[in-house]
Every structure is written in C-alpha cells, then in structure tokens.
Amino acid sequence: MTLAAFALATGSGLMISSAPAQERGAAFKATRADARCSGKGVLGVSRIVEVDTTDGPRLGNLQYKEIDFLEPGEVVLTFDDGPGRQTTERVLEALATHCARATFFMVGRMAVANPDLVRDVAAQGHTIASHTWSHANLKALSTEKATREVELGLSAVSAALGAPVSPFFRFPYLNDPRRVMAHMEQRNLGMFSIDVDSYDYKSRSTSVMQRNILKGLEKNGKGILLFHDIQHSTANGLAELLDELHRRKFKIVHLVPKAAAKTLASYDEIAGKELARRQIATARQPLNDRAMVWPMATGGQTSASVSRPERQETLPWHEDAASPAKRKTSERARPTQSAEKERDRPPPSWKKVEPTWQEKMFQHYQ
Numbered sequence: 001m002t003l004a005a006f007a008l009a010t011g012s013g014l015m016i017s018s019a020p021a022q023e024r025g026a027a028f029k030a031t032r033a034d035a036r037c038s039g040k041g042v043l044g045v046s047r048i049v050e051v052d053t054t055d056g057p058r059l060g061n062l063q064y065k066e067i068d069f070l071e072p073g074e075v076v077l078t079f080d081d082g083p084g085r086q087t088t089e090r091v092l093e094a095l096a097t098h099c100a101r102a103t104f105f106m107v108g109r110m111a112v113a114n115p116d117l118v119r120d121v122a123a124q125g126h127t128i129a130s131h132t133w134s135h136a137n138l139k140a141l142s143t144e145k146a147t148r149e150v151e152l153g154l155s156a157v158s159a160a161l162g163a164p165v166s167p168f169f170r171f172p173y174l175n176d177p178r179r180v181m182a183h184m185e186q187r188n189l190g191m192f193s194i195d196v197d198s199y200d201y202k203s204r205s206t207s208v209m210q211r212n213i214l215k216g217l218e219k220n221g222k223g224i225l226l227f228h229d230i231q232h233s234t235a236n237g238l239a240e241l242l243d244e245l246h247r248r249k250f251k252i253v254h255l256v257p258k259a260a261a262k263t264l265a266s267y268d269e270i271a272g273k274e275l276a277r278r279q280i281a282t283a284r285q286p287l288n289d290r291a292m293v294w295p296m297a298t299g300g301q302t303s304a305s306v307s308r309p310e311r312q313e314t315l316p317w318h319e320d321a322a323s324p325a326k327r328k329t330s331e332r333a334r335p336t337q338s339a340e341k342e343r344d345r346p347p348p349s350w351k352k353v354e355p356t357w358q359e360k361m362f363q364h365y366q
C-alpha cells in the first residue's frame with residue numbers, strides 16, 4: 001500500500017465525487033429522509049469519497065498515519081457492532097433526519113440474526129461493512145482462526161444483506177495483528193481505524209457521548225468518528241449530536257467502495273447455513289430469537305446482555321467460528337429506567353469540557 005495509490009481525485013485509489021448523495025443513489029430506494037432533505041437545516045452529505053481497497057489500504061489516524069483524506073471540518077460517521085434491535089432503528093432515524101450517510105461495520109452474527117435490519121441500513125443508502133464474525137480479539141487467535149473470523153464475518157454480512165457488501169473492515173477493539181493485516185492486503189480489504197471515539201459503550205449518558213465527540217473534534221478538527229449502533233447512549237443522543245455538528249458547520253463525508261468485496265465460497269456456505277438456521281429459529285420463536293445476547297466465552301452458563309454499556313466493548317464475545325452459537329437466548333435488551341430518564345433530560349451544555357479525552361486512548365484497546 002503506497003501513498004501514491006491514494007492520490008486524491010486522480011482516477012486511482014481514493015476518488016472524490018462532489019455529487020450530492022441523492023444523485024448517486026439511484027440504486028437506493030427513496031426514504032423518508034429524502035423528502036426532508038430538500039429543506040434547510042440538515043447536515044446532508046457534502047462529499048462522497050470512493051475508496052479503492054486494492055492491496056488493503058489503512059485509514060484512520062489513531063493508528064494509521066499514511067492517508068489523510070479529510071479536509072478540515074469534515075467527519076465520517078461510523079457505527080460498529082450492530083445491527084441491534086431497538087437501537088439501530090433509532091440511529092437510522094437520526095441519520096435520516098439529517099439526510100446523513102454513514103458506514104456500518106457489522107458483526108456477522110448480529111447480521112444473520114437481524115437480516116431485515118441489515119437491509120434497512122443498506123436501503124437508506126449507508127455503506128455496509130464488516131467487523132468479524134463474532135467480535136473476536138484477533139490478537140488472541142491463531143492466524144488461521146483470525147482469518148476465519150474475518151472471512152466468515154464478511155460472508156455472513158453479505159448473506160444477511162443478500163448482496164455484496166463493501167470491502168471495508170474494522171478490527172474489533174482496534175486490535176490489528178500484523179499477520180492478519182497481511183491477509184487483508186492480500187484480499188484487498190480496506191482497514192478502517194478511527195480519529196475520534198464517542199466512548200458510547202462506557203456510559204448510558206447521551207451527554208457524555210456527545211461531549212466525547214465534540215471534545216475530540218475540537219482537538220482534531222475533523223476525522224472518522226466511532227459510535228456503536230447497539231448502544232443506547234448513541235441511539236438516544238445521536239440526533240441531538242448531529243444537530244450540534246450542523247450548528248458547528250461540520251460536513252459529512254460518505255465513504256463508498258470502488259468495488260464490492262469478494263467473499264470466499266467456503267465461508268459463504270457456512271454463512272448461508274447459519275442464516276437459514278437463524279431464520280428457522282426466528283420463525284419458530286419470533287420474539288425470543290431476536291435477543292441481542294451472546295453467551296460468555298468461559299463457562300457458558302451466563303449470558304451478558306449487550307445493552308450493558310459499561311461492559312459492552314470488553315465482553316468476551318469470541319467463540320470458535322467453526323462451532324457457532326450454542327447460545328441460549330434470553331431477555332430482549334431493553335432500555336433501563338435511567339436510560340429512559342436520560343432521554344428526557346435537557347440538552348447538555350456544549351461548553352462543558354471533558355478533561356480526559358484521548359488520555360491514554362489506546363489503553364482501552366490493549
């Protein structure tokens with residue numbers, strides 16, 4: 001991967017389009033958002049950046065410094081770990097209100113559990129990307145198992161959508177072992193780090209999530225923003241944050257792939273079986289089977305709800321991809337009373353300073 005491959009607007013590598021999102025989106029069905037986009041006061045999409053993932057480029061300045069494709073004031077919205085019942089729909093609604101486009105790095109298992117949500121996200125013009133099969137920490141796995149996590153995740157998200165997805169990938173916990181990066185380069189999968197973290201998994205508070213982003217942007221002035229569409233702080237607070245980003249004159253950049261990802265047939269077969277298995281289970285138990293719950297890796301006797309934000313990103317989600325899901329479904333994730341209260345709170349004070357932004361940022365991911 002060379003910088004030369006990323007010359008801006010030169011016809012190869014990273015390419016820029018100045019066309020409004022709606023113009024390029026002929027393949028996307030019209031949404032309610034489009035009707036509202038004609039009005040003033042929404043973020044919209046100021047620029048579409050087409051990314052050529054040949055040879056596995058790396059973007060996101062927290063880890064990768066080689067590509068700086070954003071102008072001052074530009075942000076890319078990214079959402080990891082979904083799709084999830086209840087929360088992803090609210091995220092989509094907030095984005096639609098602002099006619100904004102984002103990239104969703106989906107976990108394979110979540111995608112096959114909620115294929116209708118995957119299709120909803122795509123239908124609204126967002127970019128579908130992958131984030132492994134089971135949100136495994138790839139540093140802790142052999143190269144063979146880590147590769148399987150990557151490939152099965154890609155095949156599962158593609159199977160859930162029923163169409164090819166983007167070749168964009170984000171490492172769980174941003175843990176990017178060199179040996180797995182070599183695989184990504186060989187497979188022409190782009191690796192996306194971040195610039196600004198919302199830390200939405202650490203607190204149910206919408207105002208904390210919002211301040212983390214705004215403080216990060218005060219420091220960076222632009223960047224790839226990280227959210228999790230399964231987190232209530234983001235689901236409840238995104239609309240207000242987008243209002244504030246608009247007020248501060250930030251611009252939305254939408255990342256799209258130059259070409260779709262190519263899945264591997266052997267993993268498509270596994271993903272297809274898992275999708276069919278989930279669909280049969282859903283038909284039998286339409287309510288219970290929608291739970292956003294994975295078993296703990298050790299013991300397996302307890303289930304950890306992904307709605308528990310303080311544990312979210314540190315959950316040992318990993319299971320061997322070859323023996324998927326001896327999961328016991330349990331209760332559906334529901335907002336707690338405090339989350340409900342949070343939604344009713346007055347807007348946060350935007351001037352309030354969060355003193356700990358970026359302090360030892362990597363600690364969380366180590």
Ligand SMILES: [Zn+2]
Pocket residue numbers: 080081131135172173
């Ligand atoms: Zn994640």
